[in-house]
Amino acid sequence: MRKPYVRPMPGTWYLHTWAYRLFMIREVTSVFIAAYLVFLLVWLYRLGQGPEQFEAMLRATRSPLSVVLHVLALAAALYHSCTWFNLTPKVMPVRVGEERLPDLLVAVAMGYFPWIVLSGLLVWGALR
Amino acid sequence: MPDQQVTLSVFRYRPGQDAEPVFQEYQVPYHDDWVVLDALNWIKESVDGTLAYRWSCRMGVCGSCGMMVNGVPRLTCAAFLREYYPAPIRVEPLANFPVERDLIIDLDGFLEKLKSVKPWVIRDGVDSATNGEYLQTPGQLARFKQYSMCINCMLCYAACPVVGLETNFIGPAALALALRYNLDSRDQGNAQRQQLLGSDEGAMACTFVGECTTVCPKNVDPAGAVQQEKVLAVNDWYYNVLVPWGKR
Numbered sequence: 019m020r021k022p023y024v025r026p027m028p029g030t031w032y033l034h035t036w037a038y039r040l041f042m043i044r045e046v047t048s049v050f051i052a053a054y055l056v057f058l059l060v061w062l063y064r065l066g067q068g069p070e071q072f073e074a075m076l077r078a079t080r081s082p083l084s085v086v087l088h089v090l091a092l093a094a095a096l097y098h099s100c101t102w103f104n105l106t107p108k109v110m111p112v113r114v115g116e117e118r119l120p121d122l123l124v125a126v127a128m129g130y131f132p133w134i135v136l137s138g139l140l141v142w143g144a145l146r
Numbered sequence: 147m148p149d150q151q152v153t154l155s156v157f158r159y160r161p162g163q164d165a166e167p168v169f170q171e172y173q174v175p176y177h178d179d180w181v182v183l184d185a186l187n188w189i190k191e192s193v194d195g196t197l198a199y200r201w202s203c204r205m206g207v208c209g210s211c212g213m214m215v216n217g218v219p220r221l222t223c224a225a226f227l228r229e230y231y232p233a234p235i236r237v238e239p240l241a242n243f244p245v246e247r248d249l250i251i252d253l254d255g256f257l258e259k260l261k262s263v264k265p266w267v268i269r270d271g272v273d274s275a276t277n278g279e280y281l282q283t284p285g286q287l288a289r290f291k292q293y294s295m296c297i298n299c300m301l302c303y304a305a306c307p308v309v310g311l312e313t314n315f316i317g318p319a320a321l322a323l324a325l326r327y328n329l330d331s332r333d334q335g336n337a338q339r340q341q342l343l344g345s346d347e348g349a350m351a352c353t354f355v356g357e358c359t360t361v362c363p364k365n366v367d368p369a370g371a372v373q374q375e376k377v378l379a380v381n382d383w384y385y386n387v388l389v390p391w392g393k394r
Contacts, residue, residue: 021161022244022252027310035217038307041355105354108370109377116288 044101050094103129150176152227153234154185156197159245167245169236170194176231183211183222186237186249199249206363209299213249214238219304219361240304256300259316262342263324268335286331293326293371295364302358302368308351315351316342318358318368325371328378344379352376 028034032042064075078084107124151173159167172193174185183201190197201211204223211222216236227235243251267280302318303309309317316324324343327333343349352372359369 019162020246022246023159023161023167024244025167025241027242027307031307031310035357037357037360038355041353041357045353105356105373108356108359108367109373111370111374113289116285118288 047094047098050091152176155236157238178228180227182225198247209297212299212301219301242310259320265323267333270334280332290326290329293322296366301361305357305361314347322368322371349375
């Protein structure tokens, strides 16, 4: 007599292995990315309201809480970006003839290298 | 018999006898060249003939001895006792599948999913045998060869939380097999597979946990295959929206 037993999937499945935990962290970091985009929109809105509003916003951004949140958002953005750079070669494998280029090379060429160049240009533009 | 022993804690479920699964402990002689499957065979021959599990080739080819070893999907013919010794080893049936009995899972659902992606070379019309064989260059073979190495061991299904949460998700192995045929230069069945692959049960259900690729004993990289299918599905969607008069 067949009587298959179905094991229930615990609601906390994502806490069970390190691979699942790291996956969940990657997913949660996108909340910080989204929140920062909203923050940038508020900046634009304040900028449109004139120099005084903009100055007030600038002061608020220098508060310790804001600095802590910025550091958190930066860490989340770095983790998020690096995980996706590392996954890019899986999504877009590059073939030259019969050979597939090494994943690391693709990740550097498509992700890390342009990222560092663009970041460098931005820093140069800001400090110039 | 060696002096050293290792404890195997084995998942037991006997339908009609057990309402719930139980774990049964067995003391097994430890040999550093024994794999978990050897230990299970020793139990069945020497201690408890009622223990049920699947196995066949004991050399990583047939794909039938997949089980959860300490919570990780493994081919038990390739999981050495020495990797775990002296700690006890917990052996369970593959996760995310109904359990038929003890370590045996019900794989009917998997076989249906496998069939649903039409894993064979599809041709437009009927080709005559007199036309000869379909020629393929090594470069064309290289595009899909990796995805043809799957042995249907289902470790990737046990590793994938989406398979556990979304019962209808076609799953890693079947999606990788679909890509294997879509990338095959002899195949013309892309359009026939696309509707299913681009559906909610297809590639788009994947959240890219990536564990399917980690546990794959044949380096098939199903996670990569599924992501490439997502790109193809998105391209297909844009094509249909932007070029609605084009038939694809």
